[in-house]
Amino acid sequence: MTRFPLVGSLFLAVGFLSGNLPAVAEPLVGIASVVDGDTIEIHGQRIRFNGIDAPESAQICSDASGRKYRCGQRASLALAELLKAHRPTSCVEVDRDRYSRIVAVCTAGGIDIGEWVVKQGYALDWPKYSAGFYARAEREARTAKRGMWAGSFDKPWVWRKDH
Template sequence: MLRICTLFVLAMACPGQPAGAQTFSGRVVVIDGDTLDVGQTRVRLHGIDAPELGQTCTNRNGVSWDCGTWVADQVRRRFEGHRARCQAVEKDKYGRTVARCEVADQDIGRALVRDGLALAYRQYSMAYDLDEKGAAVSARGLHGHVMARPAEYRRNLRDKRAGQNPAPDPTCVIKGNINGKGRRIYHMPGQQHYERTTIRTARAERWFCSEAEARAAGWRRAKR
């Protein structure tokens, strides 16, 4: 049976579209690897995460370089000045419109992940999961270098600003905290109190690379 979307149907959206989805278009101005101005709208591309401006990568010879600025330049060469058509998904905490955008029927997010210029942001979408895996297997773009995932890079920056000791290794992100009663508790990414838990090595708190390592050292997992 043919399904027809009408304004007559209360609080219902067309199949495949989120309720209240907004479509807009405009000329592209690139801010960084995953942030654009589309006309008058500041857009954070949905489902991808690119290195921050000033974030460094390390090449096979052990030389560090500003891969965040390089990615922004690559995105600028590809899309700056072109007309994009976007579909809004939501607003983020910075007031930006999170959206999926296309230029000449090309999904910008998919193109960037596919070519190794950004990573799939699986916390928010699995849409580009296979594109990232394909780029990693072929060592395209950033995958030919050593790079902390942008989310971890940002978290370490926040930790430094808060005066706590950041993870020495971006793959070792389990937080071993000692609470006010002296109990040793570790927090996994995604748990309720992970983000607000600080690690101060002067108090014998530490980072762990695996749950097995944390348990062996005498820490127990946080209940939530």
């Protein structure tokens, strides 16, 4: 899914006319294994989804009844089910993080994985990195009380800071 199709098309047209076409990264494609709710591995490469943040595996949330559960683990399991049902996974690198992991937009079966995880309530739009790209998916999950939105939780970036 292209975020700015008109801008991208204009950029390529200008590049074509000037003879300076940018190098386009080849997608990394393969069977993904889940590291956590916002990180996968393909062919030994760690890939973090661009613009989202999922709870850590040790993070505890409360469900609608106030019962505690490992929301990071639940996010990982849901992601694993999605990726098992829609193979292969394809990721296009957009950046590298401070740990040198690939930061990418990934799809599986035509589904934007970052958007899906946020829409299911297993991750949040991370405005610091997303420019609000997944904000609509987050609002949809919050309104429907899906995943973490059914109960209470700390935002993953706040939880990490405190732990």
